[in-house]
Amino acid sequence: MTTYELHYFNAAGRGDMSRLLLDFAGASYKNVLVQNADWGTKKDTTPFGKVPVLVIKEADGSTKELAESAAIEAYLAEVLGLVPGSSPFERAEALSVVSAFLDLEDKLRTASTGTTSEERKTAHEKALAETIPMYLKYQERFVRGSYYFGDKVTYADLKLYQIALKLEEMYGDSSPLKTKAADFPKLTKIVETLAAGKAGDYTKNHRIIGVLKWFKDEWKWGFAA
Amino acid sequence: MPTYEVHYFDTSGRADLQRMLLEVAGASYTNVFLNWRTTWPTVKETTAFGVVPKLTVVESDGSRKDLYETSAIEAYLAESLDLMPGPTAFERAEALSVLSALAELEDKVRPTLWLRTLDERKAGHATYCTETVPKYLKYQERFVRGDWYFGDKLTVTDLKLYQLYLWYEDMYSSYDQNPFKVLAADFPKLNKIIATLDKGKAGEYARKRRNFGKNRWIAKDWKFGRK
Numbered sequence: 001m002t003t004y005e006l007h008y009f010n011a012a013g014r015g016d017m018s019r020l021l022l023d024f025a026g027a028s029y030k031n032v033l034v035q036n037a038d039w040g041t042k043k044d045t046t047p048f049g050k051v052p053v054l055v056i057k058e059a060d061g062s063t064k065e066l067a068e069s070a071a072i073e074a075y076l077a078e079v080l081g082l083v084p085g086s087s088p089f090e091r092a093e094a095l096s097v098v099s100a101f102l103d104l105e106d107k108l109r110t111a112s113t114g115t116t117s118e119e120r121k122t123a124h125e126k127a128l129a130e131t132i133p134m135y136l137k138y139q140e141r142f143v144r145g146s147y148y149f150g151d152k153v154t155y156a157d158l159k160l161y162q163i164a165l166k167l168e169e170m171y172g173d174s175s176p177l178k179t180k181a182a183d184f185p186k187l188t189k190i191v192e193t194l195a196a197g198k199a200g201d202y203t204k205n206h207r208i209i210g211v212l213k214w215f216k217d218e219w220k221w222g223f224a225a
Numbered sequence: 226m227p228t229y230e231v232h233y234f235d236t237s238g239r240a241d242l243q244r245m246l247l248e249v250a251g252a253s254y255t256n257v258f259l260n261w262r263t264t265w266p267t268v269k270e271t272t273a274f275g276v277v278p279k280l281t282v283v284e285s286d287g288s289r290k291d292l293y294e295t296s297a298i299e300a301y302l303a304e305s306l307d308l309m310p311g312p313t314a315f316e317r318a319e320a321l322s323v324l325s326a327l328a329e330l331e332d333k334v335r336p337t338l339w340l341r342t343l344d345e346r347k348a349g350h351a352t353y354c355t356e357t358v359p360k361y362l363k364y365q366e367r368f369v370r371g372d373w374y375f376g377d378k379l380t381v382t383d384l385k386l387y388q389l390y391l392w393y394e395d396m397y398s399s400y401d402q403n404p405f406k407v408l409a410a411d412f413p414k415l416n417k418i419i420a421t422l423d424k425g426k427a428g429e430y431a432r433k434r435r436n437f438g439k440n441r442w443i444a445k446d447w448k449f450g451r452k
Contacts, residue, residue: 048326048364056315066318068325070296075318089282092292092301099294100274138274 002079004029005055007046009036011212014069015052017162018076021155023202025080031208073098077155084149084156097139097148097156101163104135108170112220120219124171132167132176136184143186146193153194160187161194165203170214227305229254230281232268234261236440237395239295240278242388243302246381248430250306257281258437299324303381310375323365323374323382330361331389334396338448346447354397358404362412369414372421386415387422391431399444 004022008015010033022029034042034051043049047067054072057063066072074095077083084090111123139160142148148156167175181188194200213224229247233240235258247254259265259277269275273293280298282290292298300321303309310316334357337349365386368374374382393403401407409416422428443450 047322047368049360050326064315066315066322068322070325071318071322074300074321075314078314078318088301088304089290089292092297092304095300096273096292096294096297099296100276103274103276103294134275138272142273 001028001059003027003057004076005032005057006030006052007032007034007042007055008052009034009039009212010208010210012166012207012209013212016165016207017159018052018054018069018072019206019208020158020162020199020202021073021076021080021082023206024153024158024198025076025082026198027076027080033208033210070098070102073155073159082153082155082158084152084154090149094149094154094156097142098159100135100138101159104132104163105166107131107135108166117218117220124219128171128174128176128179133180133183136176136180136187140184140187143190147190157190157194158199161191161199164191165207170216172216226253226285228252228283229302230257230283231255232257232259232279232281233277234259234265234440235437237391237435238440241391241435242381242385243278243280243295243298244435245384245388245427245430246299246302246306246308248434249379249384249426250302250308251426252306296321296324296328299381299385308379308381308384310378310380316375320375320380320382323368324385326361326364327382327385327389330358331392333357333361343447350396350402350447354402354404354407359408359411362404362408362415366412366415369418373418383418383422384427387419387427387431390419391435395442395449399442 004027006015006018006022006029008031019029019031046053047065050067052067052069052072054066054075055063056066066075074091077094078091083094108127111127112120114120114123144150147153148160164175164177167177173179177184177188177191195203211223212221214220215222229252231240231243231247231254233256244254244256259268268277272279273291276293278293278295278298280292280302282292292301300317303320304317309320334350334353337346337353340346340349370376373379374386390403390405393405397403405412405416405419423431439451440449441452442448
């Protein structure tokens with residue numbers, strides 16, 4: 001049986017989605033948490049100077065490693081059976097949904113780059129009122145069944161779920177998935193179904209929040225002691 | 226054999242690598258140019274996520290399917306056009322990891338493009354070229370496993386590298402500041418890939434079918450502008 005190690009910081013951040021995929025699929029995995037103090041030494045041992053890194057240990061004892069969260073997630077989705085189908089087009093369609101969400105996450109990161117909390121607050125309020133609902137509108141329209149791609153859960157649905165967790169952590173009851181739930185019935189139903197099952201179990205029992213927290217009065221992420 | 230349509234604006238931008246993949250593979254494709262003011266607003270609402278590029282795959286039976294998001298389009302084309310290191314999920318994911326790291330480097334300069342003053346832009350680009358780029362390229366140089374990124378076979382990763390080089394040429398050639406050239410001694414393997422591609426089909430695409438004459442770098446202002 002293949003076992004996995006997910007090397008990342010003691011935070012959700014860019015490791016959360018990979019952990020969710022591994023956990024949801026019932027894969028044999030462990031988290032290797034990188035402490036900030038050790039990062040200096042570890043950095044240059046990684047392919048591109050970044051984490052997450054996925055270490056794959058095959059049954060025959062061979063190991064290989066994969067870097068970059070987008071590549072790790074696409075790989076895990078495929079090997080764990082979380083893609084709509086085996087053809088290149090089907091896998092690319094699922095990747096396109098995830099990529100659109102990654103774009104939204106980048107916009108939210110940019111909203112926190114202002115130097116004062118006033119600037120950041122204004123940027124996030126605009127995101128809540130305009131940007132996030134706009135992205136979600138296209139996502140709602142895309143959904144093709146009970147799940148994004150019909151009857152089968154794929155990593156597109158799990159990406160939505162991870163986004164819902166992030167929006168909840170950042171904005172609480174102001175998350176547009178809550179305030180505008182009526183506009184997003186299909187997305188809401190996917191999130192609720194996943195929350196009631198193994199994805200919800202992951203969140204309750206295995207999800208790592210660690211040291212990176214959202215400071216709501218500062219409108220940015222930061223390290224909690 | 227399918228044919229392809231690349232739907233995007235009349236600039237290289239986020240369609241550059243897709244067009245290059247199609248050209249290098251000798252695939253049959255056409256550019257469908259969108260006009261920001263006239264056609265784009267209507268087309269936007271027909272797209273899956275409100276953005277282009279869009280790739281339309283036209284099969285030999287006439288059926289059409291659309292794919293969005295550059296990373297998905299590039300992964301799809303790389304696989305379909307035999308520009309991946311191998312057929313397994315791991316091999317394809319390794320290629321995606323190189324693309325992802327290079328795309329991250331590419332994205333790091335974008336905020337500088339929009340800085341309000343000339344002095345800010347000049348300073349931003351200087352920092353990017355002298356500090357950011359070498360930090361990323363050092364890992365890329367180390368990764369290269371042969372004449373190409375993945376040994377003996379040309380893949381999408383080599384072409385992504387060349388696409389990045391071309392963008393730096395757009396921005397920095399008038400000041401002789403393309404970091405690949407300035408730092409050539411530090412990145413011999415990367416520069417060898419670029420030089421080889423420049424001499425072949427990718428270079429021919431770059432010189433003849435990449436620029437549509439409208440969007441170009443205005444050297445004195447350190448920004449892009451339209452004619």
